Amino acid sequence: MSAPSPVVELHDVSKSYAEGDAVREVLAGTNLTLNAGEFTVLLGRSGSGKSTLLNLISGIDQPTRGTVRVAGQDLGHMSEHARTLLRRERIGFIFQAFNLLPTLTVEENILLPLELTGRTGAASRDRVRELLGTVGLGNRAASFPDRLSGGEQQRVAVARALAHAPPLLLADEPTGNLDEQTGRKVLDLLEDLTRRERVCALIVTHDPGLMARAHRVLRLEAGRLIEQAVRP
Numbered sequence: 186m187s188a189p190s191p192v193v194e195l196h197d198v199s200k201s202y203a204e205g206d207a208v209r210e211v212l213a214g215t216n217l218t219l220n221a222g223e224f225t226v227l228l229g230r231s232g233s234g235k236s237t238l239l240n241l242i243s244g245i246d247q248p249t250r251g252t253v254r255v256a257g258q259d260l261g262h263m264s265e266h267a268r269t270l271l272r273r274e275r276i277g278f279i280f281q282a283f284n285l286l287p288t289l290t291v292e293e294n295i296l297l298p299l300e301l302t303g304r305t306g307a308a309s310r311d312r313v314r315e316l317l318g319t320v321g322l323g324n325r326a327a328s329f330p331d332r333l334s335g336g337e338q339q340r341v342a343v344a345r346a347l348a349h350a351p352p353l354l355l356a357d358e359p360t361g362n363l364d365e366q367t368g369r370k371v372l373d374l375l376e377d378l379t380r381r382e383r384v385c386a387l388i389v390t391h392d393p394g395l396m397a398r399a400h401r402v403l404r405l406e407a408g409r410l411i412e413q414a415v416r417p
């Protein structure tokens with residue numbers, strides 16, 4: 186087995202928001218390392234700070250204290266522009282509401298992250314075709330998103346998130362808008378693709394059924410990350 190390769194490293198990360206005269210500490214001295222190939226589920230009540238944590242990892246938000254490293258780079262020492270580039274090149278995102286671009290076809294949506302990172306050649310088109318096949322939508326390449334079911338749209342979103350082969354995938358409630366059976370199918374794909382490509386995946390969910398699939402289960406509680414279980 187190869188040595189663990191850290192993709193996300195949080196060291197003593199705190200995040201507070203001002204609430205009138207008071208200060209609300211959402212994260213309190215959090216430490217976390219997520220490695221390549223790990224599929225991690227993040228649980229926590231509404232308002233516990235799950236989105237805040239994702240925003241800190243993707244550099245959309247800054248910690249009040251502590252350091253966040255992604256793919257070896259310290260986000261606190263980077264310009265806003267450099268963080269934007271890192272996000273574009275090194276991170277794939279999946280959202281609850283699919284967030285596909287409605288004026289682009291399925292194929293163009295998946296190609297977008299490759300175009301944004303300057304990869305427009307034949308190899309990119311081959312990659313999109315391959316991913317379309319993997320997510321079972323090879324015959325829908327020319328369709329527009331509004332012609333697809335919710336589950337199909339989320340399968341496109343999975344393909345788009347991984348098109349540029351990012352080392353890190355962040356997903357916020359990826360099955361929140363899907364029925365159980367459709368959600369399970371999307372998760373099967375997510376798990377299969379992230380394992381195959383050794384992607385580090387951090388998935389926020391309220392769905393306890395997801396826990397059985399994860400290598401690691403983390404719960405945010407009172408500003409602290411609690412490791413719940415490790416799959417053997």
Ligand SMILES: Nc1ncnc2c1ncn2[C@@H]1O[C@H](COP(=O)(O)OP(=O)(O)OP(=O)(O)O)[C@@H](O)[C@H]1O
Nearest residue numbers: 202203209211229230231232233234235236237238
């Ligand atoms: N920009 C902000 N300014 C002030 N408070 C904020 C801000 N963003 C988040 N918060 C507060 O931080 C806490 C955590 O919010 P966050 O959205 O991270 O929770 P969550 O676990 O993702 O919740 P949910 O499951 O409902 O999406 C909440 O109390 C929220 O009100």
